[in-house]
Amino acid sequence: xxxxxxxxxxxxxxxxxxxxxxxxxxxxxxxxxxxxxxxxxxxxxxxxxxxxxxxxxxxxxxxxxxxxxxxxxxxxxxxxxxxxxxxxxxxxxxxxxxxxxxxxxxxxxxxxxxxxxxxxxxxxxxxxxxxxxxxxxxxxxxxxxxxxxxxxxxxxxxxxxxxxxxxxxxxxxxxxxxxxxxxxxxxxxxxxxxxxxxxxxxxxxxxxxxxxxxxxxxxxxxxxxxxxxxxxxxxxxxxxxxxxxxxxxxxxxxxxxxxxxxxxxxxxxxxxxxxxxxxxxxxxxxxxxxxxxxxxxxxxxxxxxxxxxxxxxxxxxxxxxxxxxxxxxxxxxxxxxxxxxxxxxxxxxxxxxxxxxxxxxxxxxxxxxxxxxxxxxxxxxxxxxxxxxxxxxxxxxxxxxxxxxxxxxxxxxxxxxxxxxxxxxxxxxxxxxxxxxxxxxxxxxxxxxxxxxxxxxxxxxxxxxxxxxxxxxxxxxxxxxxxxxxxxxxxxxxxxxxxxxxxxxxxxxxxxxxxxxxxxxxxxxxxxxxxxxxxxxxxxxxxxxxxxxxxxxxxxxxxxxxxxxxxxxxxxxxxxxxxxxxxxxxxxxxxxxxxxxxxxxxxxxxxxxxxxxxxxxxxxxxxxxxxxxxxxxxxxxxxxxxxxxxxxxxxxxxxxxxxxxxxxxxxxxxxxxxxxxxxxxxxxxxxxxxxxxxxxxxxxxxxxxxxxxxxxxxxxxxxxxxxxxxxxxxxxxxxxxxxxxxxxxxxxxxxxxxxxxxxxxxxxxxxxxxxxxxxxxxxxxxxxxxxxxxxxxxxxxxxxxxxxxxxxx
Numbered sequence: 001x002x003x004x005x006x007x008x009x010x011x012x013x014x015x016x017x018x019x020x021x022x023x024x025x026x027x028x029x030x031x032x033x034x035x036x037x038x039x040x041x042x043x044x045x046x047x048x049x050x051x052x053x054x055x056x057x058x059x060x061x062x063x064x065x066x067x068x069x070x071x072x073x074x075x076x077x078x079x080x081x082x083x084x085x086x087x088x089x090x091x092x093x094x095x096x097x098x099x100x101x102x103x104x105x106x107x108x109x110x111x112x113x114x115x116x117x118x119x120x121x122x123x124x125x126x127x128x129x130x131x132x133x134x135x136x137x138x139x140x141x142x143x144x145x146x147x148x149x150x151x152x153x154x155x156x157x158x159x160x161x162x163x164x165x166x167x168x169x170x171x172x173x174x175x176x177x178x179x180x181x182x183x184x185x186x187x188x189x190x191x192x193x194x195x196x197x198x199x200x201x202x203x204x205x206x207x208x209x210x211x212x213x214x215x216x217x218x219x220x221x222x223x224x225x226x227x228x229x230x231x232x233x234x235x236x237x238x239x240x241x242x243x244x245x246x247x248x249x250x251x252x253x254x255x256x257x258x259x260x261x262x263x264x265x266x267x268x269x270x271x272x273x274x275x276x277x278x279x280x281x282x283x284x285x286x287x288x289x290x291x292x293x294x295x296x297x298x299x300x301x302x303x304x305x306x307x308x309x310x311x312x313x314x315x316x317x318x319x320x321x322x323x324x325x326x327x328x329x330x331x332x333x334x335x336x337x338x339x340x341x342x343x344x345x346x347x348x349x350x351x352x353x354x355x356x357x358x359x360x361x362x363x364x365x366x367x368x369x370x371x372x373x374x375x376x377x378x379x380x381x382x383x384x385x386x387x388x389x390x391x392x393x394x395x396x397x398x399x400x401x402x403x404x405x406x407x408x409x410x411x412x413x414x415x416x417x418x419x420x421x422x423x424x425x426x427x428x429x430x431x432x433x434x435x436x437x438x439x440x441x442x443x444x445x446x447x448x449x450x451x452x453x454x455x456x457x458x459x460x461x462x463x464x465x466x467x468x469x470x471x472x473x474x475x476x477x478x479x480x481x482x483x484x485x486x487x488x489x490x491x492x493x494x495x496x497x498x499x500x501x502x503x504x505x506x507x508x509x510x511x512x513x514x515x516x517x518x519x520x521x522x523x524x525x526x527x528x529x530x531x532x533x534x535x536x537x538x539x540x541x542x543x544x545x546x547x548x549x550x551x552x553x554x555x556x557x558x559x560x561x562x563x564x565x566x567x568x569x570x571x572x573x574x575x576x577x578x579x580x581x582x583x584x585x586x587x588x589x590x591x592x593x594x595x596x597x598x599x600x601x602x603x604x605x606x607x608x609x610x611x612x613x614x615x616x617x618x619x620x621x622x623x624x625x626x627x628x629x630x631x632x633x634x635x636x637x638x639x640x641x642x643x644x645x646x647x648x649x650x651x652x653x654x655x656x657x658x659x660x661x662x663x664x665x666x667x668x669x670x671x672x673x674x675x676x677x678x679x680x681x682x683x684x685x686x687x688x689x690x691x692x693x694x695x696x697x698x699x700x701x702x703x704x705x706x707x708x709x710x711x712x713x714x715x716x717x718x719x720x721x722x723x724x725x726x727x728x729x730x731x732x733x734x735x736x737x738x739x740x741x742x743x744x745x746x747x748x749x750x751x752x753x754x755x756x757x758x759x760x761x762x763x764x765x766x767x768x769x770x771x772x773x774x775x776x777x778x779x780x781x782x783x784x785x786x787x788x789x790x791x792x793x794x795x796x797x798x799x800x801x802x803x804x805x806x807x808x809x
Contacts, residue, residue, distance in 0.1 A: 030312025
């Protein structure tokens with residue numbers, strides 16, 4: 001019987017090739033989109049799940065609370081450097097504890113043994129790590145191990161780094177590499193297998209933590225960091241003896257914090273355990289990778305995938321129920337010959353199953369072809385091996401079953417329920433199949449989904465445009481940031497470098513600074529204001545920069561004067577937010593007052609305009625700027641926008657001429673700012689992609705329905721034209737209902753789109769208004785796409801020869 005069902009199914013779907021192709025195209029597009037979304041979500045949730053003890057690994061995070069009202073002031077992933085040993089000692093449920101601190105990038109030198117030759121590299125992925133860190137996570141050692149990291153001036157490196165530096169992994173062991181221009185020596189004690197891309201701990205070079213203590217011993221005095229709330233020089237990871245120990249440890253953390261952290265007037269630290277599996281998607285606590293999608297965004301993707309599948313199924317339902325009229329005689333004959341309703345229902349469901357199976361096959365091919373492009377689109381490495389997991393094939397099987405039932409159940413019930421006498425007399429019509437209101441409702445649902453995605457896309461694009469053009473309080477254009485050597489001997493040439501760069505044609509300003517006005521991370525400090533002995537309830541950010549910083553970045557002075565040129569910190573400027581947070585009525589009121597940090601007081605000589613020191617996701621923080629030559633890491637060069645290319649060549653020649661042994665390493669400030677919004681760009685691209693797919697599927701359905709209507713109303717069109725109907729009348733005849741349904745869909749989609757996208761915009765402290773234009777554009781685009789889809793077939797019918805139509809029908 002099953003064989004008979006399949007044969008009949010294949011005959012049936014081959015008879016109606018156009019509609020079969022439309023069904024397969026719609027279903028395969030929906031399934032492929034859902035499958036790609038599933039793979040993206042699976043990949044995002046796979047970060048650091050490859051470790052053997054994933055369910056026992058936690059990160060210790062810090063919430064800084066306002067002591068008076070319990071409000072969360074800061075959420076940090078850093079802890080006191082002594083905390084790992086203390087937590088291991090105080091909690092019996094903790095088996096191991098390790099510390100990791102982000103260094104980022106640095107210039108590395110690899111001396112050749114017995115010669116003066118050396119290789120130079122710009123190395124990223126440098127971390128300070130304790131030996132215990134590597135025993136918590138799964139590191140596969142190809143040569144040596146991490147045991148040597150208990151000593152200073154040691155490091156472990158990845159396989160990729162070992163091959164780049166030494167050509168062979170075994171040749172790396174025992175060799176010395178040098179970090180920074182002042183050549184911190186690091187002996188390689190181990191080489192580990194390259195880590196997979198789905199990790200938030202992308203260690204390339206792991207320098208011993210004791211090296212950091214040796215470099216800045218004043219920051220590692222026992223007990224010193226317990227004074228700050230919070231203090232921190234790294235992230236702490238713990239391996240629990242049992243997963244169940246997490247609850248008991250969490251309950252004991254308040255007493256632990258009270259025992260070690262010294263009381264503070266306004267702030268209270270609250271320690272928490274964060275599961276390793278939650279780290280990647282939790283944007284509250286920073287990790288070591290950028291452009292992560294949040295849990296909320298993954299849920300949004302999940303809903304989009306489900307809706308796209310439903311939209312594809314709706315196409316099938318509408319086309320199948322419409323086409324059922326043409327199968328009326330077939331059903332009547334089958335019933336007369338003894339087929340019961342269950343058999344007819346099973347027959348139709350088998351036809352749906354065959355189409356679904358073909359659609360899944362096409363969808364898998366589409367996914368295989370599109371996955372690398374989808375990965376590039378969202379800046380992820382999405383390997384084809386993702387498709388080979390049992391979980392994915394289980395999802396594909398479940399998808400096939402659900403799609404078959406969703407698409408086939410209702411049309412199967414309609415077809416199997418035909419009265420055989422009525423069917424044989426050819427009295428079955430579209431209206432007599434019933435469910436006209438349901439089919440209209442399904443079309444409305446399709447366009448609600450499509451218009452929601454269109455509205456979302458337009459809002460995201462509008463916000464991205466706002467981000468690109470919104471003033472950040474400084475001029476970011478045509479500015480390059482060049483990394484400076486930190487060796488004391490090379491620092492002696494700083495002033496010569498600055499004068500040489502400033503003299504170049506096309507260079508308008510030059511400044512030394514610790515970093516650009518806007519950066520990924522701001523050093524926030526506790527402080528006292530003027531003569532008040534009580535510390536302030538908020539922290540202030542610090543930026544080290546010379547006197548030309550303001551002119552180079554076009555930061556305006558609001559009151560007072562700019563600091564005089566100096567190599568040491570004697571006087572400072574503050575931003576407008578500092579003035580407001582201190583409760584002062586005007587910028588002039590802070591002039592002459594002092595900011596005291598670490599028992600050193602600095603007079604405020606000027607107030608500058610507010611500028612965004614981080615992305616537009618975050619509010620402007622209190623900030624002071626002062627000269628401190630020891631902290632300078634970059635030379636900022638502003639160029640004439642019309643001469644950037646030629647000027648850059650001169651800048652490079654000048655820099656490498658002064659520092660021939662130091663790698664020329666730079667970035668454009670506007671490119672860094674663009675990187676702040678990498679995750680938002682991913683969101684924008686996903687919205688555009690899936691909005692396009694939703695419109696495509698919906699239009700396929702419209703095309704199929706209109707094609708069927710034209711075929712079944714050819715005689716009516718001929719009669720209307722003979723009676724004087726114009727082309728516009730015929731076009732209106734076929735399009736009026738669809739235009740009405742799209743209008744109803746818009747009425748539903750508009751408020752929903754406003755609600756959801758207003759929630760997304762709330763993730764930006766500074767954002768655009770949604771505006772009426774977004775909704776106008778959404779409805780115009782939807783109507784235009786519908787007109788294009790419906791209009792072609794309707795116009796063809798309207799222009800057809802009525803005499804020919806009446807003869808053929």
